[in-house]
Amino acid sequence: MILRLLRVLPLIVTVTATVWALSTNPLARPFVDRTANDLRIALERKVSRAATSDWIEGALADAVTTRDVDRARMLMDLSADLKRPVDTRSAEAMIDARSGWITMAADCAACMADVSTCPTLTQVAACAVPFEMSPLGDLNALRRAGVAWVGDRPVDELDAGLALVGLAATGAIVVSGGSSVTIKAGTGLLRLARRMGSVTPDLARMLRLPVRWSRVDEVMTGVARLEDAIDAPALARIQSLAGDLGRVATATSPAEALRLARFVDTPEDAAKLARVAEAAGPRTTRSFAVLGKTRVFRATVRLGRMAAGTLLLIWLTAAQIAVIIGTRLSGIVLRGLLRPVIVAPTRWTEPPAQGNAESH
Structure with missing residues (x-):
């Protein structure tokens, strides 16, 4: 009896912990907001993985084609920060062509009259x-x-x-x-x-x-x-x-x-954008350029520790139950395979008498 209790004791402990964890209802809000520092680190890590040399070169070529000075500058700074080998000569030529004082004066006059015509953020x-x-x-x-x-x-x-x-x-x-x-x-x-x-x-x-x-x-x-x-x-x-x-x-x-x-x-997007901006600062624009809105906003939250612990307890409970059931089933199968063959005893018959055989 004591041996059986010791065998199921881990399962009892796990089930008890799981029931207690579920009673706190951690899965009602499994995700929690990252701190500003955690969010900044998470975004930088994701940007570093996504912004390969090939990706930056392709994006830079698109910026040159559309004559997007701001995007070209951002991508050149990104390649320098991440130490990605990228050919920036065409982008530099485009930026120089758009940076002449005559061009800038004409653009500024048009920009003051109609802000939608402003070619650069500057x-x-x-x-x-x-x-x-x-x-x-x-x-x-x-x-x-x-x-x-x-x-x-x-x-x-x-x-x-x-x-x-x-x-x-x-x-x-x-x-x-x-x-x-x-x-x-x-x-x-x-x-x-x-x-x-x-x-x-x-x-x-x-x-x-x-x-x-x-x-x-x-x-x-x-x-x-x-x-x-x-x-x-x-x-x-x-x-x-x-x-x-x-x-x-x-x-x-x-x-x-x-x-x-x-x-x-939505207003919720504005609140998330404010959190990202306060965490990433001047690197906010490049985070959105590399990762996109969905991935950036997804990075603002993480799985809470309580929710993660509860999911782990549920998994452990299911695994222990599966092990117990598997052990019982394997025992039944092995007993069936190893059961000795019971041979039924044969009846003993006496041989015929010697004298009767000789008389015939």
């Missing part, structure tokens, strides 16, 4: 961002909306609503609750990203921001609150999204945040 930062992300840019957006409204033309309510939120965040409009630098930066980035075509269709549908134009004057003069001119739930959603994009701009740069905005389809 020019976005130098030519478009300073004005568009200032209160003057917000006031200009409201001016465009007002002219359209007076002229009975379609009004870009999202552009105007973002401008109102931006002005409120910088203190140009008195709003209860104070102001936020990151929200101001985020609203400016959203307006610029939308004009550059970096806002995805999914995000654009979510960014509806109805404006009650009859209350705008009262809001501007401080008589009414911002919530009186803009739908409150939509305002809260925009402020949260703008705050996350503001964090991205702080961790990278406003120009890079504009390009990264195309990876945002």
Whole structure:
């Protein structure tokens, strides 16, 4: 009896531990967020594995073909950091051709007039961002909306609503609750990203921001609150999204945040992007370029220790049960194969008498 208990004792211990672990319900949320340091290390490790010399050469050739100066520079820096042997002569020639002061002056003038024509992030930062992300840019957006409204033309309510939120965040409009630098930066980035075509269709549908134009004057003069001119739930959603994009701009740069905005389809994506940017910093753009959105966002979480331990206990329990069942079955089979053959005893018959045989 004691020997049998000792044989099943490991199984009893494992089952008990498994039941206790399952009682804490660790599989309800098996994945947990990585810390910033863990996320940075994980991304660098994945980028190092994926960015081979062949991959960088192919991507660099595409950048030269499309005359994408920013991508070409990023790939050249990546090859240097990873010590990948890559021929960069064609990329350097393309960058030099796009870096002449006459070309840059003409591009900057066009960039100021239409941000979607900015050929490089450097020019976005130098030519478009300073004005568009200032209160003057917000006031200009409201001016465009007002002219359209007076002229009975379609009004870009999202552009105007973002401008109102931006002005409120910088203190140009008195709003209860104070102001936020990151929200101001985020609203400016959203307006610029939308004009550059970096806002995805999914995000654009979510960014509806109805404006009650009859209350705008009262809001501007401080008589009414911002919530009186803009739908409150939509305002809260925009402020949260703008705050996350503001964090991205702080961790990278406003120009890079504009390009990264195309990876945002939902508010959850914006929050993940902010976490990645705060962990990877200036290397955020290259992480997305090499790995893509799905792999980068997947790296933000890992399997929790409790969930991993519970899965291991479940596996151990199943393995021990399988071993016990296998041992019993093999014993039955072996006994059947090794069972001795029982031969039935034969009846003894006496030989005929000698005398009777001779008489015949």
